Amino acid sequence: MKQITYPTWGTCSKFINFELDEDHRVHNVQFLGGCDGNTKGIGLLVEGMYAEDIIKKLRGVTCGYKRTSCPDQLAQALEKELNGNPEAL
Secondary structure: OEEEEEEOOOOOEEEEEEEEOOOOEEEEEEEEEOOHHHHHHHHHHHOOOEHHHHHHHHOOOOOOOOOOOHHHHHHHHHHHHHOOOOOOO
């Protein structure tokens, strides 16, 4: 299982930590910062889902006037990881 820390941009959260297994299933999503209840909820909802399905559902979700959101940042992190172009730390 690969552990990833992704620095976010344009959101209240600063980082997303998650694990990606060999089947592209996502586990243990944790946001550093952001709306505590919402980010915990995102982590619980996507637990065990395929990264590709998460990307399809969450890519492009905005937060108020912002062009992105915590869910969108998770989708972008997964997309970059799957495409072999991670910005992970």
